[in-house]
Amino acid sequence: MEPRPAAPGPCPGDSRVAEAAAAASPLHPAEARVEPGRRAPSVAAVLPAGGSGERMGVPTPKQFCPILERPLISYTLQALERVCWIKDIVVAVTGENMEAMKGIIQKYKHQRISLVEAGVTRHRSIFNGLRALAEDQPNSKLSKPEVVIIHDAVRPFVEEDVLFKVVTAAKEYGAAGAVRPLVSTVISPSADGHLDHSLERARHRASEMPQAFLFDVIYEAYQQCSDYDLEFGTECLQLALKYGHVNAKLVEGSPDLWKVTYKRDLYAAESIIKERISQHICIIMDTKEDENHVGHHLEEILKNELNHVEVTSGALCPAGRDLKQIILEQCYNYVCVNVMSSDFEETQRLLNMLEESNLSILYPVVVISVYFLDYKSVHFDQKVENLMQIREYAKEVRKRNILLCGLLIYYPQDEQKLQASLREGATIITTLIKERNSGLVGQLLIA
């Protein structure tokens, strides 16, 4: 196998979570590490993002539709920029979306992005992107790459692995593209709208993205191709074949490569993203030596009920497992078990740490502040009224994309009843993390 072009994993220069460089992100497991050996090609990417999204049935072009309040294209940029060996990412956007795109890059701290103006068709947008990378452009700060990746702004789930495969194949064969099996049979209609013939499903593939090309192959193809190609063409691999006489290598891609096309795809993308950032829950407990603390029972129940989810615990005090490390590993879910007499001291300290990190720039972080209520030691109403202050805290941290809720778990003497209320508490925690809906922040839920 070819050596990777350069080190995979989060880039050292990522200012959002700087120290995370050493750790592979749990959202994007880097499957292999650098292998020494052959010279790595220089790689850039071009992302046409000038589409109007007419199939979506919504006025906003689909690449700018929000998922968890962040535009779809930002997720795609995130997927590309975390691959260190892609040195430049050229995005083609229409003039009217140029300022919005600059705002997105600034807000989400995207890096290595250059913007060019989109053309009226997809092929023209790609051509503009390639021109910006070509050396014959006098004012360009960009340098010509050996290999160029072409990807879609609306395929946010592209993994480093498939990018690596198409780049490697492009270096060897001149062009390469990801393909998938067909979901439906493809048929050819006659002029009067009847079936002429159907294609054998197993002998055809759907051409997906990413694709990669030796820069000179695809740039020359675009320079030679006709206006008809630029207006009505849809397939870069076809241009490389027609004008560069290169039969692209086809790479089998994963189902994740699908293209956000219809409104239902936005729903699916949101659910997938929510699911991915819910795979790790950290329970914050400063319970010191008290191994029998009820917080540990809650942890056990969460571990049992969510057996596909990593449940870890951390502590705010220096003696415990380093919470900072957990934040760096991009855990987006915190259950803060309050054991001190003061109601908000621990939650407040956790919130401060989260705000100091830049964790919530990309995804909303859920914090659930848990209180156990022993009916014998405190009057219920007094406690509730006291805890209602959580509304004010929640309003404040909401501005920084942290979703805070309170959870009061009934703590009776009866062991069976306690188990029931702990299970109910675990269900509420699971629901809040899974839904990640800002409409319920500041609520005090009761289990």
Place this chain on the structure above:
Amino acid sequence: MEPRPAAPGPCPGDSRVAEAAAAASPLHPAEARVEPGRRAPSVAAVLPAGGSGERMGVPTPKQFCPILERPLISYTLQALERVCWIKDIVVAVTGENMEAMKGIIQKYKHQRISLVEAGVTRHRSIFNGLRALAEDQPNSKLSKPEVVIIHDAVRPFVEEDVLFKVVTAAKEYGAAGAVRPLVSTVISPSADGHLDHSLERARHRASEMPQAFLFDVIYEAYQQCSDYDLEFGTECLQLALKYGHVNAKLVEGSPDLWKVTYKRDLYAAESIIKERISQHICIIMDTKEDENHVGHHLEEILKNELNHVEVTSGALCPAGRDLKQIILEQCYNYVCVNVMSSDFEETQRLLNMLEESNLSILYPVVVISVYFLDYKSVHFDQKVENLMQIREYAKEVRKRNILLCGLLIYYPQDEQKLQASLREGATIITTLIKERNSGLVGQLLIA
């Protein structure tokens, strides 16, 4: 245009919401009414449901995966059985799923369903379904239809309109099928995995479902076709062409016809269903002549914020708009504004009416019991403790698929503050209806 085979709209015999027969369901608007004229063909449907769902990556076959706790196939059956002119629906399921399927039919009160054993391939399952409809089966209670619809168990969003179109075209041409534009370019690979050629996207179509056939055409095709066809074929239209020499009429379908194939499609289907049943909110208010009641302000805010959602109001007393009619129109969202001195009287009456109807058999019904709290007239803590009883009511009605929550809206004298808390209340109501998550039932939320 051809006359409809028979009256569209909910079937008179639907025991779930019997009186709804006269009203078109808001989920499935019937676009046209019966036209007198030509003889309508007799129509049956065959639904192959023997698939293993290997592409889904989950152990449960996809047609049995739950959406809002109900199996996907039940949604597809619901879509077919509401079309009165389909007289029989034959479902092919594997032996091991036969009992589960019988349970689904009973639990959700599906009608006009016959079960047959699935074959090892899709084509063999369809053949088994057709055999059951053929007149040459001595023990069959079914009679041979003039036209047969073939549909997929995993395409739950099929509308009456497209069913009507394929049936009409099948009667005229012998065969017809729904098609959609291609989302990706289709390519043909060479034997060594390189691009051989790509197909012009505009000259091809994806073949979707439903399809319809003159029964004799498709049944004879299946009787004549080879074992190879039955094992490896995927396209019924192709069999009609090859053995019946019928060039099927192609009917352009809507994007809704897509096939639930991957896990992301289940997410999308759930979101679409949740969105569809959230389009109508009924506010229950027995405010009599008090037009200035704060409940009306809440109604106005909901109307303004949810301008795509129908917000109506009803009353429990006979003088108001008939709540029964709203239930019959299949409204799945109720906001019950409590104005009486007793905290739960009105909510209890609403819950009783909902339980008497069979509304919650198919979808979870959300009920939000709203209380306005005037700090001057009642002590906060006392009120909260009183309202916590809602947990017990919620637990009880949860068993009947009703999701009950409480919402306490702060009611200060200050007009501006009141507007703010009403807006917050509207946000919480919207969130609860949109998420429809059973994990939060019985909670008392505070705006």
